[in-house]
Amino acid sequence: MAVRANGGPSGASGGADVERRCGLVDDDGRACPHPAQPAAPLPLCAGHLLLAHDWVEREVGTTDLLPGPCPACGSRVGVRYPSGWICAECEWRYGELPDRTLDDDPVEVVYYLRYRDQVKIGTSANPRRRVASLPHDEVLAFEQGGRLLERARHEQFAAFRGAGTEWFEVHEALLEHIAGLSAGVHDPWAQYSRWVSRRLARPSRD
Structure with missing residues (x-):
């Protein structure tokens, strides 16, 4: 259908301020x-x-506050669909409970901690408990991986490693690696929570 303005056909001359009519x-x-x-x-x-x-x-959802904190990552922001809510941070379907625990399939990480002028590179399947037990000033970054990845990082930065320890001198090469891991990550713990929630949400291997 032709869109009409001021009762006349579309495109008709009648002044600069021509009111458009709804075209439906x-x-x-x-x-x-x-x-x-x-x-x-x-x-x-x-x-x-x-x-x-x-x-x-209805098709793309509406961003809004979740009815309560996300049980996986703690975020309060969600996307509401007619079928329910998902967490905007980690995509957990709000209200669902995992059919297994993280103990069945833990998220192992290599962690980078700064303490004064040293950086520790270690690994853990329970980084919150592990980090809490270590002296540190700052959690610099995480990357997903276990012992093999930790060993590779120790070899990669062996020239800066303290003898018999997992502590490394702050060096440009190490800082560049950490900067790459933390690019776009405002909070390493929030990143870890997303990894955990996605692991729990994915279908069981059984």
């Missing part, structure tokens, strides 16, 4: 009589814009 046709075949919203990218009236918004919202 109702179910009864009649053109919508309401004016289009001036700032809308398509010639739609307020009512039809709201209908379009509600339809898109």
Whole structure:
């Protein structure tokens, strides 16, 4: 259908301030009589814009506060769909409980801790407990992996390693590696929580 302005056909001359009409046709075949919203990218009236918004919202979800903290990562932000909520941070389906525990399939990480002018490179399947037991000023980064990855990192930075320890001198090469791991990561613990929640949410191997 042609979009009409001020009752005239689209494109008709009649001054610079020509009011656009809504370009939709109702179910009864009649053109919508309401004016289009001036700032809308398509010639739609307020009512039809709201209908379009509600339809898109059902398809892509609406970001809002979760009914409670995410049980996996603790985030309060979620995306609401007609079928329920998911966590916006870790994509956990809110309200679902895992059919297994993390003990069945732990997330091993290699951790990088700074204490004064030294960096410790270690590994753990329970980094919260492990890190709490170690002297440190800052958790610099995590990367997913276990003993093999830890050994590879120890060999990679062996020139800066304290004899018989897992502590390394702060060096440009080590700092560049840590910077690569932490790029875009505001909180290493939040990153670890996402890894845990995704591990729990993935189907069991049984």
